[in-house]
Amino acid sequence: MLILAPMQGLTEVLFRKVYTQCFPGAMDYAISPFLSLTHGNLSDAWKKIGDVLPENNIGSMPVVPQILGKEPEEFVELANRLAEVIDPSSIPSSVDGKLEVNWNIGCPMRRVAAKHRGSGMLPYPDEIKSVLDQVVPKLKGASLSVKMRLGYFKDTEIFDIIPILNDYPLHSVTIHPRIGKQQYSGTPDKERFAEAAAMLKHKVIYNGDICRLEDYQYLTKRFPQIQDFMIGRGILYDPALPIKIKGGSCTEQEVRHFVTELFEAINRRPIPDESRMRKTKEYWCLMWKSIGITETQSKQVLHAPTYAETRQRIADFVK
Numbered sequence: 001m002l003i004l005a006p007m008q009g010l011t012e013v014l015f016r017k018v019y020t021q022c023f024p025g026a027m028d029y030a031i032s033p034f035l036s037l038t039h040g041n042l043s044d045a046w047k048k049i050g051d052v053l054p055e056n057n058i059g060s061m062p063v064v065p066q067i068l069g070k071e072p073e074e075f076v077e078l079a080n081r082l083a084e085v086i087d088p089s090s091i092p093s094s095v096d097g098k099l100e101v102n103w104n105i106g107c108p109m110r111r112v113a114a115k116h117r118g119s120g121m122l123p124y125p126d127e128i129k130s131v132l133d134q135v136v137p138k139l140k141g142a143s144l145s146v147k148m149r150l151g152y153f154k155d156t157e158i159f160d161i162i163p164i165l166n167d168y169p170l171h172s173v174t175i176h177p178r179i180g181k182q183q184y185s186g187t188p189d190k191e192r193f194a195e196a197a198a199m200l201k202h203k204v205i206y207n208g209d210i211c212r213l214e215d216y217q218y219l220t221k222r223f224p225q226i227q228d229f230m231i232g233r234g235i236l237y238d239p240a241l242p243i244k245i246k247g248g249s250c251t252e253q254e255v256r257h258f259v260t261e262l263f264e265a266i267n268r269r270p271i272p273d274e275s276r277m278r279k280t281k282e283y284w285c286l287m288w289k290s291i292g293i294t295e296t297q298s299k300q301v302l303h304a305p306t307y308a309e310t311r312q313r314i315a316d317f318v319k
């Protein structure tokens, strides 16, 4: 299966809906950007829960909710609540009628990691075990999956974590084979991924730098046992990538139509122009290549002084 990676600020329901409307079935499902238990309570998570509620996801791709945090009680409360409101039969990853709920132990942001959250938890296997001990037995109607990196400081931290993960009935483990300290620099370490995947008794999903059809073809050849691949930035660099992976084709005109629809959807959001401009440029930074223009041309949009001018310059390129 092809899974859309969670990307805070990018792969929220607005994007998922427009993408699905333009390219139905290209992605099998998505993992949502994280719902955070950051302040040790559920208030942050409730504020963003709308992103995964079924009523807001009509016409969008199926979405598995992701939680970032290490507070077992709040985790269980949120996961069980999500399992009550999201019908597992609407999500292709559901197993035995249980909703997959994903735990983020891969986020590399320093302010997150410094508090032993996200990838900041990876050097502390006992803390991971303690959360799993207190969460997994209490989940009702939900099955926990994990999204992780190889480690935070070292790419060998994962090897102390795998025996712990193997002790629990997890849904799956997604590995982005970088370490937290790297953020997004360097290349994913395929050798370490292979070692880790061989040790895990759970279903393993590969994630990291699938940006071209050749990247996917290389990975499927290199890891014939892996059936599921998660794509993040690659879908922004080339929205047609999942279609090509599935053996289909897509014209440049269709990609331009998608880009236009995405920016139109942002334009319809009831937010100030300043915020619309920021959001538009955030996507543009990653997406300009998909419409075949040069970097110099793309900068004309990034340097546009007003939202109206930003839209005009994009319209000139995309038409």
Ligand SMILES: Cc1cc2nc3c(=O)[nH]c(=O)nc-3n(C[C@H](O)[C@H](O)[C@H](O)COP(=O)(O)O)c2cc1C
Pocket: 005, 006, 007, 008, 009, 010, 032, 033, 034, 066, 104, 106, 107, 147, 176, 207, 208, 209, 210, 230, 231, 232, 233, 234
């Ligand atoms: C802007 C941005 C936001 C992200 N937000 C999340 C997130 O909310 N949860 C998560 O697990 N990973 C998050 N990630 C990591 C991606 O899911 C993915 O693991 C990473 O981008 C590598 O995959 P890719 O090379 O296919 O993009 C984020 C990445 C980016 C670039």
